[in-house]
Amino acid sequence: xxxxxxxxxxxxxxxxxxxxxxxxxxxxxxxxxxxxxxxxxxxxxxxxxxxxxxxxxxxxxxxxxxxxxxxxxxxxxxxxxxxxxxxxxxxxxxxxxxxxxxxxxxxxxxxxxxxxxxxxxxxxxxxxxxxxxxxxxxxxxxxxxxxxxxxxxxxxxxxxxxxxxxxxxxxxxxxxxxxxxxxxxxxxxxxxxxxxxxxxxxx
Numbered sequence: 001x002x003x004x005x006x007x008x009x010x011x012x013x014x015x016x017x018x019x020x021x022x023x024x025x026x027x028x029x030x031x032x033x034x035x036x037x038x039x040x041x042x043x044x045x046x047x048x049x050x051x052x053x054x055x056x057x058x059x060x061x062x063x064x065x066x067x068x069x070x071x072x073x074x075x076x077x078x079x080x081x082x083x084x085x086x087x088x089x090x091x092x093x094x095x096x097x098x099x100x101x102x103x104x105x106x107x108x109x110x111x112x113x114x115x116x117x118x119x120x121x122x123x124x125x126x127x128x129x130x131x132x133x134x135x136x137x138x139x140x141x142x143x144x145x146x147x148x149x150x151x152x153x154x155x156x157x158x159x160x161x162x163x164x165x166x167x168x169x170x171x172x173x174x175x176x177x178x179x180x181x182x183x184x185x186x187x188x189x190x191x192x193x194x195x196x197x198x199x200x201x202x203x
Contacts, residue, residue, distance in 0.1 A: 005054035014050040066113035
């Protein structure tokens with residue numbers, strides 16, 4: 001993705017180009033809307049001439065901290081071996097060994113990077129937390145839920161109510177079950193037994 005890099009903006013050229021526009025002549029007799037469109041057009045043209053473009057790489061496009069040139073070449077070799085194996089140019093055993101070697105090297109590189117980051121956390125806190133942040137997985141949103149009546153719920157508030165009703169029903173049923181078990185364990189059959197008596201020697 002390419003975008004305007006305003007950190008490398010040539011403000012001198014930007015100011016000079018806008019200063020060359022004969023604004024009195026360009027905006028004379030124009031209404032508010034038309035004036036804004038003319039100014040916007042000149043502004044965008046000046047911006048394109050004075051602001052360089054740069055390639056923007058997102059989180060997924062950034063190379064991992066453990067990736068190096070040697071490992072990158074190894075992964076490219078594995079990809080090429082897979083293509084050749086699919087075409088029948090490489091035997092399965094040879095391709096499997098290439099995959100195993102690449103996997104082992106990736107694991108060792110990750111372990112070494114994590115060990116170095118953990119050992120140098122006091123001097124490189126930013127690198128450590130950046131690595132931890134990159135390893136976090138994106139949480140997916142909860143999909144549509146279905147009520148007991150069969151209708152689907154898509155709004156967040158409705159989903160919260162569905163979860164609340166479900167957990168409340170589970171909690172209530174568990175409490176009732178535990179109460180019944182406790183009552184039965186403490187002597188639920190007392191009706192069929194004689195009441196306890198206390199002798200004179202126990203008083």
